[in-house]
Amino acid sequence: MAAVATGNGAFQEEEGTGGDAAAPQPHAPTSAPGARLSRLPLARVKALVKADPDVTLAGQEAIFILARAAELFVETIAKDAYCCAQQGKRKTLQRRDLDNAIEAVDEFAFLEGTLD
Amino acid sequence: MAERPEDLNLPNAVITRIIKEALPDGVSISKEARSAISRAASVFVLYATSCANNFAMKGKRKTLNASDVLSAMEEMEFQRFVTPLKEALEAYRREQKGKKEASEQKKKDKDKKTDSEEQDKSRDEDNDEDEERLEEEEQNEEEEVDN
Numbered sequence: 001m002a003a004v005a006t007g008n009g010a011f012q013e014e015e016g017t018g019g020d021a022a023a024p025q026p027h028a029p030t031s032a033p034g035a036r037l038s039r040l041p042l043a044r045v046k047a048l049v050k051a052d053p054d055v056t057l058a059g060q061e062a063i064f065i066l067a068r069a070a071e072l073f074v075e076t077i078a079k080d081a082y083c084c085a086q087q088g089k090r091k092t093l094q095r096r097d098l099d100n101a102i103e104a105v106d107e108f109a110f111l112e113g114t115l116d
Numbered sequence: 117m118a119e120r121p122e123d124l125n126l127p128n129a130v131i132t133r134i135i136k137e138a139l140p141d142g143v144s145i146s147k148e149a150r151s152a153i154s155r156a157a158s159v160f161v162l163y164a165t166s167c168a169n170n171f172a173m174k175g176k177r178k179t180l181n182a183s184d185v186l187s188a189m190e191e192m193e194f195q196r197f198v199t200p201l202k203e204a205l206e207a208y209r210r211e212q213k214g215k216k217e218a219s220e221q222k223k224k225d226k227d228k229k230t231d232s233e234e235q236d237k238s239r240d241e242d243n244d245e246d247e248e249r250l251e252e253e254e255q256n257e258e259e260e261v262d263n
Contacts, residue, residue, distance in 0.1 A: 075138035
C-alpha cells in the first residue's frame, strides 16, 4: 500500500500488522509524579494521625487526602498572611502577619493559642 | 516516649516549597513565620483527624476513610478544599490502580519468562540425545565395513 500523505505534508507509514511493529503505548505515565499528587510524606502524616488516641485505624486514602488538605491549608494561610504583609508594603512574611490572619479569618480560629 | 503532638512536624523543606509556590515571586518568609505555619499545618492535621474520626464513629466504623476526611473539611468550614481534594483523590485512585496493574503485569511477564526458559532447556536436552544416536550409528557403519 502506498504511503498516505497527510495534509501537513508529512508522510505517514501504514500501520504495522502485528502489535510488534507499533511502538508501545505508554499507559500510566510512570515518571508522573506521585510527587505531584502529594508532596508531604505520607509517613509523617500517618504519624500525626496515629497520635490521636481515639483513632484506631486510618485507610491509605484518608492519609493521602489529609496530606493533600494540609498542603492546601499551607497555601491558603500563606496567601492570607501575605495580604497582611502587602498592606504593610513588606515583602517578607513575618510571624505577626500570620497572627493577624488567624485572628481575621474565622476558619483559622482553631489555631488560636496553639502556635505559642 | 512522651511526645507532644505538636512535636510531630512536617518536613521544613517541603513546607517552605509549598509556601514559596503559593506566594508571588520576590516574596520571602521569615524563619519564625515558616515554623509557625509548619506547626499550624500539624495542628490542622490533628484537628481534621479528630473531626474525621467523629464521622467514622458515627458510621460505626473503626477505620478512617476518605469520605470521613471530606466531611471533616466541610465541618471545619474548609468547603473550598472539598472539590480539589475530590479531584486529587480520583487521580490518586487511578495511580494506585495503575501501579497495581503494572505489578500484576510484571508478575505475568516474569512467569512467561520462566516458562520460555524451561522450554529452551528441554530443547537442549533433545539435541544432546540426537548427537549420541548419531555417534552410535557411525560406529555401526564402521563395524559393517570391517566385516
